[in-house]
Amino acid sequence: MKEIIQDIKKRFNCTDEIEQSKTQTYITVKKELAIALITHLRDIEGFTHLVLLTAVDWIENNQFQLTYMLNNPTKKIDIGVRVFINRETATMDSAHHLWEQMATYQRELKEMFGIDFPGSPRLNEPFILEGWDNIPPYRRDFDTLKYAQETFFPREGRETNDPAEFMKKKMYPDEEK
Amino acid sequence: MKKNNKIWQGDRSKYPAFDEYGNPIIDLKSHKFTKLWHGPNHPGVTGNMSLELTLSGDEVVEAKTHVGYLHRGFEKLMERRLYIQCFPTCIRMCVPEADSNEYVLAASIEELGGIEIPEAASWLRTLVLEMARLQILLRTVPGQAATLSLGMGAQWGMYLRDLILDRFEELTGGRIYHMFIIPGGVRGLLPAGFKKRMEENLVEIEEFIDKIEDLIFTNAIFKKRTIGIGYIDPSWVDKYGIVGPNARAAGYNRDVRKDYPYLKYNELDFEPYVGKDSDVFTRSQVRKHELIQTVDLIRQILAQVPEKGDIRAKTPNVLHWELPKGETYQRSESSRGEYGLYVVSDGSKYPRRVNLRGPSYTHAVALLEKLLINANIADVHSIMVSLQTCPPEIER
Numbered sequence: 001m002k003e004i005i006q007d008i009k010k011r012f013n014c015t016d017e018i019e020q021s022k023t024q025t026y027i028t029v030k031k032e033l034a035i036a037l038i039t040h041l042r043d044i045e046g047f048t049h050l051v052l053l054t055a056v057d058w059i060e061n062n063q064f065q066l067t068y069m070l071n072n073p074t075k076k077i078d079i080g081v082r083v084f085i086n087r088e089t090a091t092m093d094s095a096h097h098l099w100e101q102m103a104t105y106q107r108e109l110k111e112m113f114g115i116d117f118p119g120s121p122r123l124n125e126p127f128i129l130e131g132w133d134n135i136p137p138y139r140r141d142f143d144t145l146k147y148a149q150e151t152f153f154p155r156e157g158r159e160t161n162d163p164a165e166f167m168k169k170k171m172y173p174d175e176e177k
Numbered sequence: 178m179k180k181n182n183k184i185w186q187g188d189r190s191k192y193p194a195f196d197e198y199g200n201p202i203i204d205l206k207s208h209k210f211t212k213l214w215h216g217p218n219h220p221g222v223t224g225n226m227s228l229e230l231t232l233s234g235d236e237v238v239e240a241k242t243h244v245g246y247l248h249r250g251f252e253k254l255m256e257r258r259l260y261i262q263c264f265p266t267c268i269r270m271c272v273p274e275a276d277s278n279e280y281v282l283a284a285s286i287e288e289l290g291g292i293e294i295p296e297a298a299s300w301l302r303t304l305v306l307e308m309a310r311l312q313i314l315l316r317t318v319p320g321q322a323a324t325l326s327l328g329m330g331a332q333w334g335m336y337l338r339d340l341i342l343d344r345f346e347e348l349t350g351g352r353i354y355h356m357f358i359i360p361g362g363v364r365g366l367l368p369a370g371f372k373k374r375m376e377e378n379l380v381e382i383e384e385f386i387d388k389i390e391d392l393i394f395t396n397a398i399f400k401k402r403t404i405g406i407g408y409i410d411p412s413w414v415d416k417y418g419i420v421g422p423n424a425r426a427a428g429y430n431r432d433v434r435k436d437y438p439y440l441k442y443n444e445l446d447f448e449p450y451v452g453k454d455s456d457v458f459t460r461s462q463v464r465k466h467e468l469i470q471t472v473d474l475i476r477q478i479l480a481q482v483p484e485k486g487d488i489r490a491k492t493p494n495v496l497h498w499e500l501p502k503g504e505t506y507q508r509s510e511s512s513r514g515e516y517g518l519y520v521v522s523d524g525s526k527y528p529r530r531v532n533l534r535g536p537s538y539t540h541a542v543a544l545l546e547k548l549l550i551n552a553n554i555a556d557v558h559s560i561m562v563s564l565q566t567c568p569p570e571i572e573r
Contacts (some may be wrong), residue, residue, distance in 0.1 A: 020505050021288070023437070030281050048415040051506065056521050069506055069519065069534075073415075078506065085508040100417045100547070101539040128245040128572045138253055145257075 012037045026080040035084045053105040059140040062087045094120040112138035201238045226568035240549035248572040261495040271570040276309040277511040279358040281518035284507040289500045297486035298362035312341040313512045314468040322393040324559040328540045333384045362489035372498040403458035407560035418539040421514020426452040426460040433510035457563040535570025
């Protein structure tokens, strides 16, 4: 594991190496070199199993973190490749040619985070949401509570109670507040 | 070429026509194709998922998976909850096997918080995970035959599954959602007489396995309709991210319990069953052997699980627990394959990001869309169930 990390650090200018456990390491790479690094890991170092691709919204730094979690089934080790991209432009190179399921992950990220992967198949087809016209819902600035209050207004005949007050009123109706 | 008069084979050389990329040219107005929605409320679909099929005669030319009927935004909701509050949300990510969810979340929190769990808790977690595997396999093994209208085994299986749910109720208080695994350990020890009652159930399950061998696996119709159907090329395993029983049926000896031993699995004696032919029949054989193996594993665990002892490590107050900044990925072997959770902590009381890696994310979308091409309409359901798809873990 250490040799692989030393090697890719030299070749692809990887930084911020974090050894989470003996078998799991995270590294950060620049956006331009990310797909080359992932291809190198898959074809040369044997990280043939794509575990997951997901995004983390670091809104305070105006960045999205993309994590490509790769697994080497022979050596039984994992590498988490982190790529930081600008939150405003939110575009990343597509890697759909490397794994067949990659297109599904990219399609979900486009819908949920608004990250664009030009060239990825069926990217703009709705995956989970249908007729969504708000900002992508998994972004940090999307407020789920506010959206629910605005969209699903209280139905007639339905009331909301504070549990403590409600039980007090029910059990001790004569007692004053 | 000599014409085979015995078996009718449609001439597919000219029709449907394919474009330069190998995709079929589909013109619905030509009346040569039929669009059929298989689901989301089809009684045969294992959950709220639908397949948009384009048929030419009774053969599938194109298949598209549609999910989103069960989207609840769990990953987003968890970002606004304390770690302990994430548990009731997380277990609902895959309903039939909720304990894997509990385990991966608890393991991620413990990994980030640097907590070691006591010996007894480790054994009890292993027991609960294997019981969860047992109850789902009692549904899926005979369920494969039910997709081909042989429903008897599935009914027996449902009865036995209820017995295991009784044991769950006894141990945890819940039947489907248990909330037994918590950060730092588990909620309780084995109740008195649990081992005896479990053993009685296991004996009954062994009789059931013998019965389904006669009813299903030696049945000529079942064999005819599953052997050679839904073939997964072994070279697709890495290309499509195939894991678990589906990868083992294709000849890959991959099992998270063996490859990345967690809890007490390295102290248990078992060897994953690996198939060769990679069709629907082999996958159901792999699952049947796993059922036998799980019964054996539960016996091994019950012989070793401590009756007394500490079951919970000391953790900070869960209402004010701030995990150190970091990220981790924790995996477990569910009945469907590698099941993992990626958790990012920003040092606050709330997770920054939680992402689930469910096996169905690849099995039910990219792989199923590929497998269904050229399949007969009558086999669609059987192929889908043979991959053991679970839509809730695709959309979360």
